[in-house]
Amino acid sequence: MVTQHEHKDFRPLDHLAIIMDGNGRWAKQKNLPRIAGHQQGVEAVTRIVDACIRHNIRVLSLFAFSSENWGRPQQEVNALMELLLHFLATQRQKMLDGGIRLRVIGDVSRLSGPVQQALDEAQQVTSKGQTLTLVLALSYGGRDEIMRAARQIAKSVSRGELDPDQLDNKQFSTFLDTGDIPEPDLLIRTSGEMRISNFLLWQSAYAELYFTDVLWPDFDADELQKAIDDYLRRKRRFGLTDDQLSQQCQEEIND
């Protein structure tokens, strides 16, 4: 296996974000109930967490439940919440042993009391993890997150704590759920859909996008390797010209 640091044209991949899609279609293809697809989706999560650690990825953000997913049939929502509770209980020791720090983003106030408690507890006990930050987006929507940040900023201005003329991108970012988490370098979406579906809207401004037809329950270390290889071949310009980038690179080598 080629890890990112062994790749000859090394470019850091610190933060990987994934829209885990296709659980329902995976189940349908096998004549199974949708929840069986979600169960296999959890297996894929544990595989990809391990693979990310092997690749020295620092942050893995997973879109697990969107603000729009609340509109799904109640039975499916309940089953997803049960799976989440089961995941937290069974992965607890593994997270502690592996140095995994859990962080939740999204409007957690909409989650049930027991789910909120389990998430609080898991975040607290894993807070010292140094190897990988696992960001779970739950009851999460990018627009909702930006709107909540705007509301906080407005309150702060009205209390006289913040000068609106001083507000810049950097400070705005601190009001988002992601706070001090770096922006995603690579955003993967499985299952062939080519849309963002309200995930990390602000943070993905310059993320590299990778789409694959593979359904999430079938996503594995080999598929991740393909995405990383693809990412490592990309040229990230951030709005600059190739000449400027070469110059920056030369300056970094000289430093």
Ligand code: IPE
């Ligand atoms: C993604 O799989 C998981 C969640 C959104 C919770 P889906 O459940 O959206 O699967 P498809 O898109 O119906 O196949």
Ligand code: IPE
């Ligand atoms: C996005 O998948 C949300 C998650 C992966 C949790 P959806 O299946 O809900 O997105 P759409 O409806 O296809 O855009």
Ligand code: MG
């Ligand atoms: Mg879907």
